[in-house]
Amino acid sequence: MTGPALLDAGLGDLLDAVLRDHLGPRRGRLVVLAMSKDENPKATIIAFPPEGRKPLLAVKMALTHGARASVAAEARALQQLAERDPTLVGGTVPRLLDARHDATGAVIVTTAHEGAPMSIDYHRWRHTANPRAVHDDFQCAGTWLDSLADAVMPHDQDHGLVEGPTAGSIGQALVARWPSDASAQALAEHVTSSTSDVSAGGPASVVHGDFWCGNILRRDGAVAGVIDWEHASFVDDPLRDRARFALSYALYLDRHTAPGRRVAGHRGLVAGPWGEGVRYAVAGSGWFPELVQRFLSDGLQTTGRDPRLWREALLQGLAEIAATSDHGDFARHHLSLGAEMLSWP
Known part of the structure; x- marks a missing residue:
């Protein structure tokens, strides 16, 4: 049995462009917080400033073609939630900052929470x-x-x-x-x-x-x-x-x-x-x-x-x-x- 088809290696270029647009040239530290183990995995990356421990933002990217739908579904859910509750349930729900996809993959960017x-x-x-x-x-x-x-x-x-x-x-x-x-x-x-x-x-x-x-x-x-x-x-x-x-x-x-x-x-x-x-x-x-x-x-x-x-x-x-x-x-x-x-x- 073959596993799910991985996305093109060009996904790294998409991720790089997203990080550059949101963080500028000084990226700080990037920590892979989670690599899901289901049939269609996603990777979550937390960006920290060069100094300090408070996270700046979270980036989730699809690692397979099947995971693209999940990443897109999360982007829609966060957007609809923000439209109905501007407080995002008292600040506990991530705010969607960016969502991008191209032939190589899909990436969403959200605020990050301490905890x-x-x-x-x-x-x-x-x-x-x-x-x-x-x-x-x-x-x-x-x-x-x-x-x-x-x-x-x-x-x-x-x-x-x-x-x-x-x-x-x-x-x-x-x-x-x-x-x-x-x-x-x-x-x-x-x-x-x-x-x-x-x-x-x-x-x-x-x-x-x-x-x-x-x-x-x-x-x-x-x-x-x-x-x-x-x-x-x-x-x-x-x-x-x-x-x-x-x-x-x-x-x-x-x-x-x-x-x-x-x-x-x-x-x-x-x-x-x-x-x-x-x-x-x-x-x-x-x-x-x-x-x-x-x-x-x-x-x-x-x-x-x-x-x-x-x-x-x-x-x-x-x-x-x-x-x-x-x-x-x-x-x-x-x-x-x-x-x-x-x-x-």
Whole structure:
């Protein structure tokens, strides 16, 4: 199997032109902050002044032909967000400064935010074993999501905005991806049934679409920035971001624990097969499952829905990742876990 086709080597010339136009002859330091590992990777470069540690701007460039669409989607999302909320949610969302593409590739330039990704704290020794630290992570995430929903609401006159996936479109995508798989068929039927449609009656708002610890920058205990807006939608259910955050947080709880060993701070969790942290969060007992339930229930209740549907919200989140993830194995694992969850009491 061949990998995705890389863009022309001339992409470096496009990047050089962008940096020259925005920074002038004194470039300062350039740091490759992230090199995504999905099927269509992007590189993010942070520019710093010759002296000083405050970042000047961020540059994201597509490394494959397939990644060009993602870079363009992020540019559109940031532009539409700025049009609807000039404050860019209190200064936490990058401001689009430039977007360019030619035959060699695509590049966008945004403002840069100070702060460390929440994922750094997440992977620190025993961070996820500390109830107070984990509660603070969820509190930060929930507070920011509430401010996003308050700041950017669709207007009746808005047209052409990206709409988020519906239960029906997720079900169709599952069956299309695995047409002969009984698990895909069962999960698709469940998420599209009227009894499991957690979106029914919920409000429409802007949704980040990939809201996990790695995309949340924190400084002095508060959210300082939220990055990577390529999956954003503007007419969507805000509960999607809460479900994505909770699932991704639970998924790696046993990452640093040897298989068969108890996970520190989580009495009912033993490191084991893929997704054991999610199983624990949904069907286990203890402070972490209770926190996840409360996080989803609060999101349902504040948007006028039944808080008892928190499991359905997570199940729909699993189905969505299975249907849309670029990474085949990652998608398959979420499908299997979602189908397994259908049989849980």
